[in-house]
Amino acid sequence: MSNPRVATDLRDDARSSAPSTPVDRAVEAFIAEHYDRLLRLAWLICRNGPDAADAVQRGLEQAWRKRATLRDEARLRPWVDRVVVREAIRMGRRPWLRRVLSLDSQVGWLEPAGGMDPGLREWSTLRAAFGRLPADQRAVIALHLHAGYSVAETASIVDAPVETVRTRIRRAKDRLRSELGEAQS
């Protein structure tokens, strides 16, 4: 699923009247290719759609403004991820910045009268527990277990020491296990 309209919108934002350069086209292609991935990553951290969309928008706006210095995707991708994730963490941890508190992302689903499928019940509990983690713990879990970054790469993205990231991951896992009623590691 791609979103070339976002790239077009960002180009309009930059008030760029110059002809499209190869770098412009590369960044536009990156945005079109990665928009959904970034939105999902931000959403796992923010836990509400409008904040996630804002975080991604800000990350991509910065990428567009600095496109001249971002010549290859190998640099562009972790850089944009870093901006988006940090913005998402910032929104997730600052109550003043939140206009919408999405309760459905922090609670489980209502159990139907006929009972809930055990697998669904576990995910319902996991969903509620994950939503209650601090934003920085959600971020490292999302980056490491969803986006597939290594611990060292995750540490670089959230600008924290590797040991701090390991601790956050361990605490998050312990808390999730605890809420699922499982023995901690």
Add this chain to the structure above:
Amino acid sequence: MSDHRVVPASMPNDAFEARVARYLDWEAAQLGGARTGDEIAASIATRPIERRWGRNPMLVWAAVVMALIVVVAAAIAMAGRGPNQLVTAPSNDPSVALSAPPLTDAPPTATPDPNCSPLEGEIPYLANVGTLPVSVPVPATSSGQWLGARDHFFLGRGSCDPASGPSPFFDGALVAHIYADSCHWKSSEIEVPTAFDAAEELAKQTGHPKATSVETHLGPFRATRLDIAIPATASIATCDDGQLRLWGDKQLVPGVPVQIYVAEIDGTTLIITANYIETETTPADLEEIDAIIASVRIEI
């Protein structure tokens, strides 16, 4: 549904991690369920300007006003210089001209708030709460820069602006009215002629868990302390203007506990509050808050 993973290098270390990873993949995929990516893109493209610029329309206007002040100040400053001073000498260093901007995610250079000063050295922070001059020594901390507002009492670590999330921060007010219901505050304002009345009504205030009163001191003055906190997950959307208010425009924010110190100073009711983001506050931070409250001085 496309694969959202970026770097396949990291594999789950155990079965539990694998379960969490499966859940996260599923959860992330739900985002596209009700709204397609194109719909989301369209919503961003048509988002109102205040939504794209920031969280609060008031902040947008504040930023516009601040930008105008900076432009006027810069124009005044440049008008006071000679023409030669406006010309920048060309650099002989070729790297200056050729180097690209640093690859950094630092935000654009922040406009300094002329009403907000960093606190350093031995000079205590001094500002008025209403007509009362209140001072506190500069917090001795290595955990962050403290800043103080000049035109009113506001001391915060990291910022003078509560909207940008300083934690902890202190503010104060001379209070003559309290809301009996912090949720439906528009229709519940009551008069509190004395500090005793203010503390008693705050203890009875509804809209949040009841606060317990404790007799203590605010600097050298006797005071009543009340601690109020509501969970970060609490919904206050149905409250007046979507806000919980304690008195005046003082808000109670979910996830931000507030310590309230009520004291009678020279016949008026002074309230100083200490506020902090619960998930970011360490025991050392709480000790520092206590130390700051104990060091408050009020000039009467």
